[in-house]
Amino acid sequence: MVKSKNHPNNRTRERILDKAEALFACKGYHAVSIREITKSAECNVSAVNYYFGNKQNLYCEVFQHRWLPRAKRIHNCFRQLLADKPNCKPNDIVRALAQAFLQGPLTDAERVRHHQLISGEIAQPSQAFNLIAKQALHPLFNSIRGDLNAAMSEIFGDDQLTLSIFSIFAMILHFNFARHLITSLSGHQYDTDFKNRLVDHIVEFSMFGLIGKNGEDWNASTT
Amino acid sequence: MVKSKNHPNNRTRERILDKAEALFACKGYHAVSIREITKSAECNVSAVNYYFGNKQNLYCEVFQHRWLPRAKRIHNCFRQLLADKPNCKPNDIVRALAQAFLQGPLTDAERVRHHQLISGEIAQPSQAFNLIAKQALHPLFNSIRGDLNAAMSEIFGDDQLTLSIFSIFAMILHFNFARHLITSLSGHQYDTDFKNRLVDHIVEFSMFGLIGKNGEDWNASTT
DNA sequence: TTGAATTTCAAACGTTTGTTTGATACGAAC
């Protein structure tokens, strides 16, 4: 009956989106109940169905109205960092990317939420995956692809460039969403110092690998 | 009452473990019901509580009796590949690792299950995380750390080595559990050719980064 | 063949789930 209504910017609606996002991020879709969300948002159980129709749709609208805007803020931060460097080299691009994702405009709590949500969709894609793939992942991927392609003086195969971008993203995502494992194995907390260290590492490893900046030119052993 | 019983190797028990693992892997813990598992295993609902006490414990025993043995097979494959190469260099180590995880002893279906399960635990650690951290992740990490340390002629800081290993693992895990995203962005299916390509890429990128094997020695632009 | 232990089963347990209902409260327009 109220199906076509939009309920734009209603207070309760916004509170539900906030709390739902936090809960979905840290426990996963099926582990969170509507009652848990509405109790956290201090409203009635039926508010979810009133404003969003059903639970599944609430989950999608969390991605639409919370996750995507944040992804755009990160993307803009990345572009801004690049704009400050005309004639940028590949290492500038990787650094801007790592900074945008690890130290960018988000608070650390937002960053954790952001990457928990996307890691869930990457591991087990749902309806929301198509949304963020089309609106965030594909555009960002193509954007970086173009930048890197222009910045690389060497001739780079299409596939080689694609796989390299995947690898850089693998690191950035992994250092964000595998925090527990990384803390457990390395002993480092995710403080400012460590995140600086991570950005430097991602740039150097992406550029020079294990060989390192001043690396010797050893020959590979017999294959 | 039957609490201390072990029910070793019972047929029904094994079938439940098999089906539970497959379902937990592809839908996640909370999205799978006991009835779904027992229907798939063609036994009575109460069999889960009879053999495993409760759902949570079944989940843990899946990791104990299915996931861990597979992790050990991968680890053994890795060690075997290294044993065939005396005086191995870092690129041999990375190649052995990538091969063990992407082409190793598992069937492809097993590999997908394996990485879906661990990606769930990495993103949102549960009881099972401590088990696999202690019995698989820490040992493998330390093992690789020792190998790489011995193979690197250059002096490598402790942290630098640690972060490099994380990065290599980030790639290997990412290329395994983000299959949907990677297929969506690159157009590649996970056939034999593509997996060969991935192993080669992981080795080259881990060794030389974007610069590549025959890379020029450009200078970084001004920081 | 007997009898005790183990395994399977249908049925039910009390909760919790997502969703719906119908009544009440609110807020602006007339």
Next chain:
DNA sequence: GTTCGTATCAAACAAACGTTTGAAATTCAA
């Protein structure tokens, strides 16, 4: 002050959930 569209609420809904029960099968040693 009345009216009307919107928002909130307690209460209830059927369905599904994890778990328990107690009685039938089944197994197997004596």
